[in-house]
Amino acid sequence: MSSRKELVELFRELTELLTLDEGGPSTFRVRAYENATEALKSTREPLEEMTVSKLTKLEGIGKSTAQKIREYYDTGRIERLEELRAKFPADFVMLARVPGLGPKTLLRLRDELQVANLDDLRAAIAAQKIRPLKGMGAKSEKKLAKAIERIGSKQDRRPIAEALPLAETLVEEVAALPGVEAVQYAGSLRRFRETIADIDLVVASRDAEPIMEFFANMGRVSEVLGRGGTKSSVVTNTGIQVDLRVVEPEQYGAALLYFTGSKAHNIRLRGRALDLGATLNEYGLVELETEKVLASKTEEDIYKALGMQFIAPPLREDHGEVAAAAENALPNLVATEDLRGDLHVHTSYSGDAKSSVAEVVEAASKCGYQYLAITDHGKDLHINGVDEVTHAQIAEEIAALGPKYSDMLLLHGCELNIGKEGELDYSEEQRAKFDLCVASIHSHFDLAPEAQTERLITAMKAPSVRILGHMLARSIGKREGIECGVDAVLEAAKEANVAIEINSGLTRLDAPVEVLRRACEIGNVFAVSSDAHHADHLSSIRFGVRHSHRGWVPRERIVNYWPLAKFKQWLDG
DNA sequence: GCCGTTTTCGGCCCGACTGTTTTCAGTCG
Numbered sequence: 001m002s003s004r005k006e007l008v009e010l011f012r013e014l015t016e017l018l019t020l021d022e023g024g025p026s027t028f029r030v031r032a033y034e035n036a037t038e039a040l041k042s043t044r045e046p047l048e049e050m051t052v053s054k055l056t057k058l059e060g061i062g063k064s065t066a067q068k069i070r071e072y073y074d075t076g077r078i079e080r081l082e083e084l085r086a087k088f089p090a091d092f093v094m095l096a097r098v099p100g101l102g103p104k105t106l107l108r109l110r111d112e113l114q115v116a117n118l119d120d121l122r123a124a125i126a127a128q129k130i131r132p133l134k135g136m137g138a139k140s141e142k143k144l145a146k147a148i149e150r151i152g153s154k155q156d157r158r159p160i161a162e163a164l165p166l167a168e169t170l171v172e173e174v175a176a177l178p179g180v181e182a183v184q185y186a187g188s189l190r191r192f193r194e195t196i197a198d199i200d201l202v203v204a205s206r207d208a209e210p211i212m213e214f215f216a217n218m219g220r221v222s223e224v225l226g227r228g229g230t231k232s233s234v235v236t237n238t239g240i241q242v243d244l245r246v247v248e249p250e251q252y253g254a255a256l257l258y259f260t261g262s263k264a265h266n267i268r269l270r271g272r273a274l275d276l277g278a279t280l281n282e283y284g285l286v287e288l289e290t291e292k293v294l295a296s297k298t299e300e301d302i303y304k305a306l307g308m309q310f311i312a313p314p315l316r317e318d319h320g321e322v323a324a325a326a327e328n329a330l331p332n333l334v335a336t337e338d339l340r341g342d343l344h345v346h347t348s349y350s351g352d353a354k355s356s357v358a359e360v361v362e363a364a365s366k367c368g369y370q371y372l373a374i375t376d377h378g379k380d381l382h383i384n385g386v387d388e389v390t391h392a393q394i395a396e397e398i399a400a401l402g403p404k405y406s407d408m409l410l411l412h413g414c415e416l417n418i419g420k421e422g423e424l425d426y427s428e429e430q431r432a433k434f435d436l437c438v439a440s441i442h443s444h445f446d447l448a449p450e451a452q453t454e455r456l457i458t459a460m461k462a463p464s465v466r467i468l469g470h471m472l473a474r475s476i477g478k479r480e481g482i483e484c485g486v487d488a489v490l491e492a493a494k495e496a497n498v499a500i501e502i503n504s505g506l507t508r509l510d511a512p513v514e515v516l517r518r519a520c521e522i523g524n525v526f527a528v529s530s531d532a533h534h535a536d537h538l539s540s541i542r543f544g545v546r547h548s549h550r551g552w553v554p555r556e557r558i559v560n561y562w563p564l565a566k567f568k569q570w571l572d573g
Numbered sequence: 574g575c576c577g578t579t580t581t582c583g584g585c586c587c588g589a590c591t592g593t594t595t596t597c598a599g600t601c602g
Binding site: 027028029030031032033035036056059060061062063064065099100101102103104105134135136137139140143187198200226227228229230231232233243245258259261263266267269270271273274279280281282283 | 576585588597602
């Protein structure tokens, strides 16, 4: 683990233990630790080399945190953390993971019943020792017993590829209910995070009851965690928690804003609301003095009333977007309709794809594209690869479709495989016959970082290569991306005028957000690509678009946003 | 613990649901 990552981990633990020490999560000290942890996570400053006074200049980091950072880099440990670890052993901290069991109750269980671990808690429940405690009762005891069962089955965050389809289905089903004027999934899913902990649904309706009724009784519900008049939580039989909230249609924008978050973004917005003499909650932005509702119906209204640009959901992480929006300095983000082409698409010639050349081209035409690159695999990719003869055949098929699609430039491309040493399929002379080459890694994921860096740079030096496909070759939730020197690779890409792909596959979303943001700073160009393996999947490019938003990628840097002439100039350049 | 031209103290985001109460504390997001 890099020392930076470890430092963030230590601060996370510090925050968790401090929450116990403070006896509650909402003390301002705990908040400060949360903020500091977040600051460490998102900053790019070279912390290791910085003095205490320099560190305190960073937002969210004061004297105390700065000293702990220095202490960590100088001695490898943080004294305060050691103290807290001694005070709260790991077995006891484990208990905080039981849903519904917060610090207050936890500390009372320890002080009054000597509960030190999960077994103690089970024994206390079995002996009915919980219910006599003040503020507790038979119901709380039972609830606790049930919650303990869930600690084992409770899944970590789910990959977006698993959660998004379920969320879309739920939205469709709820939208069809009578009285529903609008419905949308919110939360981290709408922010397009790679993994999500639960699905949040926000509904606009004047009659919440039938929606609650439907929601709690859906066939896929395995457990109802809570059911109120306007808010319910369930667990589905695949173990994903879904929260649903119903508001009046006039309040829909405020509710959507509130539940899309992130928490830190919301806090930042509320702070700004207070500066303007107003308060912001899930029902609206309300002027404090007059109690007049300033905005509530749409998110756009609220951002406007707060005196800032609309902030796209993927940006709402409190990574500087609020300040940027107030200064009218957000990047111009690309919309799916803005894209003029797709530069990474497979046909059934690639063993792992399903649609014919004609079907893929027709689908691209329906997307309204001005250009399309068909990029079946090179021959080095065993099983799914395509040899020279077959590629010549593909070229003919594409050429034959030219007259029918005269308003679309059809390119015969190839997705080359980057070998262990950075070698590519075919000879450079043969590669030059392709209109466009994407080069991607499909194997040898565990090489040393230096070797991976060299490998990518070598591949990009081939003059035919114009796009670096799914840069880290990760699979979200399954496989970490390769380790490499990101800056060196991005610099080399810039030098070679190679675009960094923004791969739209929900299991890929590669290059990752941190790489995209770094690439923006370095000055790279990008290609948002579907990597579709079926004609129906060209539309998944919309996911890549949302991922590009998360990376703050300005549309001016996206080669397939460019008009045909400019795109061709880049392609031939 | 952090922050700041209403600065070095006194603020710091806001509400639903549950289970226990009979006006509220704890938890969660």
